[in-house]
Amino acid sequence: MFSRDVLKIDAPAVASEIEQAIRDQVFGKLRRRGAVVGISGGIDSSVVVTLCARALGKDKVTGLFMPERDTSDDALRLGRGLADHLGIDAVVESIRPALSGFGCYARQDEAIRMVFPEYAEDWRFKITLPSILESDRLNVSQLTVQPPGEEPRTRRMPLKAYLQLVAATNFKQRCRKMMEYYHGDRLNYAVAGTPNLLEYDQGFFVKQGDGSADFKPIAHLYKTQVYALAEYIGVPEEIRRRAPTTDTFSLPQGQDEFYFSLPHDKMDLCLYAHNHGVPAAETAPAVGITPEQVERVYKDIEAKRRVAEYLHARPMLVHDLPKA
Amino acid sequence: MSTATTESTIRKFLVTSFGYRGATEDLGADVHLLDQGILDSTAVLEIVSYLESDLGIQVADEEMVPENFGSIARLTAYVENKKNGAS
Numbered sequence: 472m473f474s475r476d477v478l479k480i481d482a483p484a485v486a487s488e489i490e491q492a493i494r495d496q497v498f499g500k501l502r503r504r505g506a507v508v509g510i511s512g513g514i515d516s517s518v519v520v521t522l523c524a525r526a527l528g529k530d531k532v533t534g535l536f537m538p539e540r541d542t543s544d545d546a547l548r549l550g551r552g553l554a555d556h557l558g559i560d561a562v563v564e565s566i567r568p569a570l571s572g573f574g575c576y577a578r579q580d581e582a583i584r585m586v587f588p589e590y591a592e593d594w595r596f597k598i599t600l601p602s603i604l605e606s607d608r609l610n611v612s613q614l615t616v617q618p619p620g621e622e623p624r625t626r627r628m629p630l631k632a633y634l635q636l637v638a639a640t641n642f643k644q645r646c647r648k649m650m651e652y653y654h655g656d657r658l659n660y661a662v663a664g665t666p667n668l669l670e671y672d673q674g675f676f677v678k679q680g681d682g683s684a685d686f687k688p689i690a691h692l693y694k695t696q697v698y699a700l701a702e703y704i705g706v707p708e709e710i711r712r713r714a715p716t717t718d719t720f721s722l723p724q725g726q727d728e729f730y731f732s733l734p735h736d737k738m739d740l741c742l743y744a745h746n747h748g749v750p751a752a753e754t755a756p757a758v759g760i761t762p763e764q765v766e767r768v769y770k771d772i773e774a775k776r777r778v779a780e781y782l783h784a785r786p787m788l789v790h791d792l793p794k795a
Numbered sequence: 796m797s798t799a800t801t802e803s804t805i806r807k808f809l810v811t812s813f814g815y816r817g818a819t820e821d822l823g824a825d826v827h828l829l830d831q832g833i834l835d836s837t838a839v840l841e842i843v844s845y846l847e848s849d850l851g852i853q854v855a856d857e858e859m860v861p862e863n864f865g866s867i868a869r870l871t872a873y874v875e876n877k878k879n880g881a882s
């Protein structure tokens with residue numbers, strides 16, 4: 472019978488395998504002295520930086536904190552605590568001036584005002600999707616804004632506003648990656664990517680932003696497994712207990728509101744089941760939703776994979792080249 | 796506008812807007828536009844914008860479902876129903 476047990480891992484063995492791979496890849500294949508890891512205060516980057524420190528040595532890992540205007544208050548505090556705990560070198564690089572220079576915030580605000588003309592700079596905002604559990608509504612994004620001291624307001628986003636808002640906020644992930652490569656080049660270090668399997672498979676990353684890296688050591692692990700590994704390698708409990716966020720918008724936002732159709736533990740099970748051909752009727756009791764809802768999630772997984780094809784695609788050439 | 800005209804109008808819009816995604820003149824009316832990758836969520840927003848601005852139809856959030864947007868035939872029926880005030 473299908474159950475949550477399918478996601479159980481032998482954490483010591485998984486950690487050992489990944490640490491060996493990190494050493495082989497960073498020193499052997501990439502021929503770099505160490506690794507740079509952007510630390511968000513979330514579970515994935517915390518696990519990756521910890522694995523890198525265990526694999527390469529704490530003196531060969533540099534952690535970067537890259538806050539901007541809309542970064543949550545606790546992200547930097549949690550990240551600093553982790554870096555201190557690991558004893559690695561850590562650098563704070565505010566990307567706010569760079570984002571202002573690119574016009575990120577002005578373009579972001581302009582897009583929001585296409586939907587809410589009254590939007591002011593002290594309002595907070597986020598993009599959300601309708602719940603897949605309530606109906607089979609298509610994944611059409613909505614914008615939620617909240618003036619200080621008032622209730623949130625939500626409206627559907629016209630195409631132009633949606634595309635501009637996403638394009639503007641994508642500056643954030645791309646600026647962070649530029650900064651990671653600056654330090655990578657400066658130190659002759661490789662740059663680590665932090666996606667888990669759910670994010671990698673479903674395209675929850677920005678092309679040439681957080682999707683870009685020299686190695687991605689947890690891209691084969693479901694998020695549930697990342698949490699199990701985090702506990703084994705000693706990631707602080709406060710980070711393990713923190714709900715996953717996008718760290719992109721000024722209103723608190725869960726990843727399941729913005730991209731995934733379900734909370735990560737349920738989403739992991741559905742993705743695993745879909746990948747292994749488990750019928751919806753068998754998956755449903757383990758996830759705690761109906762077979763019809765599982766079918767919707769399966770369809771959503773396929774739809775997101777189609778979008779992710781572009782994100783994963785390497786630059787295309789007219790002819791294949793030898794040794795390319 | 797007759798049903799045949801509505802279908803033709805929608806087909807023309809799809810071919811013009813999503814030809815690059817595989818929408819062709821001879822696309823079957825029952826071909827699933829979402830499963831075939833001809834439409835994605837961004838494309839749905841574009842269709843909604845077209846229906847509202849060019850065809851004068853107000854699309855409610857809860858109407859944005861595969862039942863209404865899944866094929867040319869379904870889109871045609873949806874537009875016809877909206878014009879007749881049925882939904």
